[in-house]
Amino acid sequence: MNPQDLLVYLVTDRSLCLGRSLEEVVARAAEGGCTMVQLREKEADTGEFVALARALHKLLKPLSIPLLINDRVDVALAAGVEGVHVGQSDMLPEDVRRLMGPDAIVGLSVETEAELLDAQNRPVDYIGIGPVYPTQTKKDVKGSPWGPDGLRRAVELSSLPLVAIGGVQRDNVKDVAGSGVAGIAVVSAICSAPSPTEATRELVRTMKEGAR
């Protein structure tokens, strides 16, 4: 994968889209320059999940924005998307890689330094690290938030590109951008923004400036 695709990575949450459809929010985020999208669904039946994945893929593929599926290799294979993102209690990265093939994008979440170090030897393309800040979106976290200093340390420890997730918003993205991570993954900062296009555009601008 191209590590630049990690710059501003939208992770979806339909419940945070303020009544707008997921397709609508994702289309607006794409317009604003988001570089990758992860479809995350914890309630949908498999049939609906596949249909959603196909709808988003139809929208994103012509724009060359990779679409990943959270947790579900079956949905990713059925919809023919670019990759899968797994957490520590999901399918083992080795199994994901075997089923998805060598060209798929595979990401893995880590929350602790031990998990970060362990992830270095897994067949994944990038690591999602978090939470950066305290967050309401994901409550079952193991460690304390990494913060920009923690991220800087993590970047030194990791040979795989890192995407920072958890509590990243327009107010704090500058600090995150300066930490050396390859990108940020955001949920509410885009899904719940009055204008997902503008919100994404601003995050992209700040991340590009921070990377200099």
Add this chain to the structure above:
Amino acid sequence: MNPQDLLVYLVTDRSLCLGRSLEEVVARAAEGGCTMVQLREKEADTGEFVALARALHKLLKPLSIPLLINDRVDVALAAGVEGVHVGQSDMLPEDVRRLMGPDAIVGLSVETEAELLDAQNRPVDYIGIGPVYPTQTKKDVKGSPWGPDGLRRAVELSSLPLVAIGGVQRDNVKDVAGSGVAGIAVVSAICSAPSPTEATRELVRTMKEGAR
């Protein structure tokens, strides 16, 4: 697939195993002659689901008892089991067949006559039809119970083998056996039996007698 494998088909539910492990209950059911097993998990994380599938497969494969996974093609592919069973809101049978390959066993649940007729044109090996009787295990059913007479009518309408599910117990299995279905699928009749071995043995005996 061999339609005789449908004769007494165990569908698992860990919460109904009376504190015994799933491996224990499945091993005892296999001992009693159950002909096929479906691993059904609605709460487990994917990692645990795959581990459970592997554990059951290790136990069943040497006995040549096919193992299917409810809903999840990803778990089936990762564990290398024999097939997948889907419901009406799960992945489309066409997608399941494409991902699982021509040799896999694919089953589809139907609850109404319209679904039964529609299923005839799908790439599946058998149809799970239910509920036969009112049941506590599955509460979100669309139609009224089929009963033995309904099953007899369904058998006439179907060119695919039928497995009757929902409320089948030792007290009523004789009526079901006489309806012409290829087999019964049971959850609590085996999972919650004081002796899963004996319970299975008795169901197998009655089904074989009924089929004469």
